[in-house]
Amino acid sequence: MIKDPQARIIGKENWKDYYLLSIESPRIATQAHPGQFVMVRITSHSYPLLRRPFSIHFKDERNIEIFFKITGSGTGILSQKKSGDTLDILGPLGKGFHAGETLRGKDVVAVGGGRGIAPLYFLAHELRSHGAAVKIFYGGKSHEDLPLKAKFEENGFELFCSTDDGSLGFKGLISDYLQTELQTFNPARIFACGPEPMMEKIAEISQSGDIPTEFSLESVMGCGFGACWGCVKRIRKNNHEGWVKICEEGPVFSGEDIIWTEVEK
């Protein structure tokens, strides 16, 4: 865990409400794994007060990327930052996806809903580097919610898109699209990040097919490193159910451990 108070923004892309920032932070970049996150300080003033958590969207040796949608005052201010500005970031935080050698030669699926696609680009590259065949399922309300479609395609990933309004790809929920497609193949693991109802549905589908799953959960966080106990979800651990800190023991949890009905309170 590194605090980099002077991480420089070196690139920015924007699609309507969605933004991607490339941030130079070699020390964080070298340690980052798919599914981990960073806490970004939005301002040196007291409003917005807390840092905001962002999944690591991608990294190379020197830089990390974050991908986000404007959902409030924090992301609104962050979207106004420019190349050359510096950010105070903490990371990499949390425990990421299991994307190792055991998946070599296997089919795997990564499902992203809306801004939940954020950690899956990094994950998809990692999975491919370990020899897994990755299918990306990417859903949103309309085609404007799938800004990363071209990027996944250009990088040669097999992509399955859905929109609620049918403006792009399968018309309907991405979980329904996945369910349809699962009739033709049987993945070794499903990774997912997105709205909780989407993830809960995927948990159901995969349970009936006995497919292991990993979900990246989201929460308001006070600190991001386990000190405030603010970001808990109901998780099963050693046959015991309890409130578990998403920042420290997650944000990625095995699907069978998540108590979904308690998650959405």
Place this chain on the structure above:
Amino acid sequence: MTDLTIDLGFIKLKNPVIAASGTFGYGLEFAPFFDLSKLGGFVVKGLYFSPRPGNPPPRLVETPSGLINAIGLPGVGVRRFADEILPQLRKIKTAIIVNVCGENEEEYASVVEFLDKEEGISAYELNISCPNVEKDGLCPALDSEATFSVVSLVKKTSSRPVITKLSPNVTDIVEIALSAQEAGADALSLVNTLLAIAVDVEERKPVLGNIFGGLSGPAIKPISLRMVYQVVRRVKIPVIGMGGISSGRDALEYLITGAKAVEIGTANFIDPEASIKIIEELKDYCEENGFERIEDVIGTIKR
């Protein structure tokens, strides 16, 4: 070389900066960021006798320059604290203060009785003021008799100094402060969080799982500072001030007002190194203003 040491009478601190309970975990969470022995001290997360799960989420909501929390004091309980955490804390050369909680007076006393057998604790901070564990924010610190009763009992049990942490959610904090002093408290820390709620206008329901929470952060500083101002004029025991401190200047407001030390809370989340920066800023202030000792700054407020 500025002398930052503070003598609270019952304990000497390296400097007046203490990390506040509930914002500093068990301390070890901050070890990756800085050397914990640089602190004047830290107060570990509130401990009940038994482990507790805490409140259902959402537990946090941000407000303008503030944070409402309803964590609900989850924790490992005294046994695990003594077996697994305290041995690691003993190696840290600073004041380790344990925040003591209880669902009733007997539990406060039993926590202290248990911990009294353990080495490496400098003092207890009696948390009689958490607003989000009981219905409607009830806690002993809202009533002078209840305060007197629990502080007296704990003082009878404890071999260590007892700091009593007061609630701002009262009409007259001086009355409660005097009660705690009369009951034998060695020091007071004030204030805990302000009882608060937030409403989700789309769902038209309270944001927090617990409905009520406690407001902290820069938004509360003028209120907590006012209470410190009122209390230091009336009590003889040392007062530790807290509420919205995120810079050296914030800390100085409390020290100049008469607080002997300060606790840093919410700022730890935003900048895990906040306490260290505040210590540096206090040193700079003393040097720039010709104070050889930080103690010479305390209570120098002019009328």
